[in-house]
Amino acid sequence: MPFKKLYAEIQKKLEDLEIVTPTPFQSKSIPVIKSGSNVYCTAAKDSGKTTTLILTTLQKLKFEAVGTLPRAIVLVENKEKALELYDAFLIYTRHSSLRVYVGLEHVYLDLQKSEIFEGVDILISTPETMNKLFLSNGVGTSQLMIFSVDDAEFLVQKTAYNALMSITQSIDKCQYVLYSEKMHPILKRFESYFMEYSKKVTI
Numbered sequence: 001m002p003f004k005k006l007y008a009e010i011q012k013k014l015e016d017l018e019i020v021t022p023t024p025f026q027s028k029s030i031p032v033i034k035s036g037s038n039v040y041c042t043a044a045k046d047s048g049k050t051t052t053l054i055l056t057t058l059q060k061l062k063f064e065a066v067g068t069l070p071r072a073i074v075l076v077e078n079k080e081k082a083l084e085l086y087d088a089f090l091i092y093t094r095h096s097s098l099r100v101y102v103g104l105e106h107v108y109l110d111l112q113k114s115e116i117f118e119g120v121d122i123l124i125s126t127p128e129t130m131n132k133l134f135l136s137n138g139v140g141t142s143q144l145m146i147f148s149v150d151d152a153e154f155l156v157q158k159t160a161y162n163a164l165m166s167i168t169q170s171i172d173k174c175q176y177v178l179y180s181e182k183m184h185p186i187l188k189r190f191e192s193y194f195m196e197y198s199k200k201v202t203i
Contacts, residue, residue: 002030009063010055013092023048029201030056038176038198042183047203049179053148054089056177058098060146061121065097068119069143075127075164077154079104082124085150089122098122103129113138127155127163134170144174152180152187161186168194 002022003014014020022030025047033039033056043049057072076082086102093100103112103125109132116123116138123130123139133139147168155161168176176194178187183200191198 002027005031005034006055006059007063009096010058010092014055017091019051025049025201025203026052026055028203032199032201033175033177034059035199036175038195039178040183040187040195040198040200041177041179042181042201043179043203044181050085050088050150053150053177053179054092057089057122057146057148058092060175061098063096063098065099065119065121067143068117069140070101070116070120070123071143071145072122073130073139073144073147074122074124075130075147075149076124077151077160078126079106081150082126085124089124093122100124103133105129109133109136109138127160127167131163131166134167141171141174144171146175146177147171148177148179150179152178153182153184156184156186165193 003011025043029041029052041049053074061071074085076085082102086100089100098121099119100122101116101120103123105126112133113136149155155164180187
């Protein structure tokens with residue numbers, strides 16, 4: 001069972017939340033993501049994709065704070081989804097040392113840079129805001145381990161697509177995981193860029 005192979009602290013959180021049995025998608029995807037490969041995860045709505053994103057991110061970071069630079073980046077479509085995902089992460093990270101931060105379009109960029117500089121483990125934002133942080137040297141990437149995109153269909157939008165391509169060109173090496181309901185041709189195009197040698201999990 002995938003949950004049994006996660007860190008004990010994560011298993012305890014799942015028990016507290018009364019999440020006992022993984023969904024079929026989680027059973028299939030968690031071992032593949034844990035292997036360290038780049039992964040396209042495609043499954044229907046409410047199949048457990050966002051929970052999988054959270055669990056595998058926490059597993060990758062060994063459920064502990066380290067250093068000051070982000071070790072996980074998560075991109076979402078808009079501010080509302082960023083704040084939703086932040087709240088979802090907090091359910092698991094509250095009372096732990098892990099630091100989760102949301103980069104927001106309307107917040108003064110220099111303020112966000114100074115707050116990130118103080119130390120962040122998981123950084124959540126939209127591609128456009130994340131790209132601004134990258135271009136202003138507000139995000140160091142030398143410690144980055146995993147880069148995920150939740151509900152990645154929005155990357156068909158030109159501004160989001162271009163921002164993502166700009167961001168990934170600034171990253172030397174990390175694991176990429178894209179979650180979507182369907183495999184759009186635009187998403188498949190990333191195989192020629194940062195999703196090389198990727199595996200596919202489809203439910």
